[in-house]
Amino acid sequence: MDEDYSSGSQDAEREMARLWRTWRTVFEMLQDRGYEVTEEEVQIPFEQFKTKYSDGLGYPDRNKMKVSARPTEAMKAKYTPVKSKSNPNPQPECGTVYVEFCPDPTAVGTKQVRTFNHFVDEQNFHTGIFITQTPISPSAVRLLSGIPDRICEHFQEQDLLVNITRHELVPKHVLLSAEEKVRLLERYRLKESQLPRIQVSDPVARYLGLRRGQVVKIIRRSETAGRYASYRWVI
């Protein structure tokens, strides 16, 4: 009996530890995108995470794992389109983000996504991030990306076990503001379609929540040239 109990609790501990890593990556991701999160939230120690988000048996209770965050002023500035005759007073195209961990261990489809979409819509969140333990069905993916005027994204917990952007071989990606993009294209006398491209499905693009039409600056270190930057158009 004791053995059973201890192996069970070891199991729980392992699952909590994995989830803790995913949780921290989620906060790093929110921070890197420009949302208001505190350093304490990003750095939450394991023990604290365990007390906060486990059930009576020590297993994760994903129902409690919901987060929302507002964009910082810097992020709003970056997401504000340039002034134009048709849009003389442009508003930032970002807003509060909401993150939810789906408690269902398998078989996630349109049923769960519909509930998630409904909540995001009802609470008027600008962006929703739905995190599941297993892949979700193709129809669910389509449904998630189909709410008009809102952005909903999906990640699997294991996608976020490790923060890929912290890997030394992944160059730093920085989103250009709408204004920076215009200036870049003018300086090089380019059309955006002449830039090299990055797909929205690229792991780093997904991490940063990049949208079609944006331009991202990629900064690499090189032994010969020091640091050099290149630009990609998100398609």
Next chain:
Amino acid sequence: MDREAPPKVPPKSILRTSTPSLHAPSSASTIAPSLSRQQPPSSNLQQQEQPQSQPHSKASPDPHHLAIALHHAHRIQAQKDAEALILSRILELVTLPSSPSADPASPSAADVATLRAALAPFQSSDYDNLILERNIEGRCGYALCPREHRREDHKGNFRILWGPKSSGSGGRGREMKIVPREKLEMWCSDSCVKRAMYVRVQLAEDPVWERRADDRRAKEITLLEEPRPLKGTNTTTRKMDDQVVKGGEDSTSRSEYAGDQTASATATTTLPLRGIKMSFKDLALERGDSNSAFRDGRVDVQVTEREISHDAAVAPPMPGPEYRHGGSIEGYTPKGQSSPRGDGSD
């Protein structure tokens, strides 16, 4: 590449996406490459800051490029609309049948009509997505069945299914079938596999946005013809199911059977099999596919996944005497290589 005349719709509305305000400037400038630098300075005082960034430039783009861009935009929009439509149909069909006590063998006319109408734009992959969605909700994959799908308790990824007596090769023993567990778990019963697959093989293979407007395929979806269960004897029902879906090449006996049954059979809503056969023939003609047995053959393969022994004993191809020494290679016949093992005759 086929280039059609540009349809007269303003580009902005075509290139609408889920976040319109974000996409509008960039897509507008893709279509109308910004020539604003050559524009005379605008008198508009509001534009002091960045006159160049004005997305609605008056300079007109190359009409040829515009035509191509519009053509692609239309295609993309058609595809998006179709995908959205199919998704909403899937969501609708997940909730069928309308009554929890419905019998998949004799569905209500209303449900049949709903199903047929909803499936019109489907490809088989969309249908598979429907099955998956139903399974996620715990239901049998067949849209007109209210039961739960099977759940196998045992672990392991495969199941062995045994056929009836003397169904094995050469009429001896039992036929053995190995089925992946998740395939088995999609349905409540073998009957529903047949019903669902009978529908699946009728779906179009090309996406709806590439079909011609007069395409008749999807409109003629028929359901598996089913006899009314005889005094609840399950085995007879099952046998009859087998007969119905069996006959690929054996079409005469099949339509006779259908003729016998139509009088007593449930369906006011389903067509007799003779009708289906006719429509397949028309279809094959229309598609320039002269071998009308093809579709029937597919029904057979897809549904029963089993060769029926008595008429399925096809002799293996016998190599003719000219192949005794391996035949020719691209027209060249190697000489003087009479290997003793190459003799094909017994």
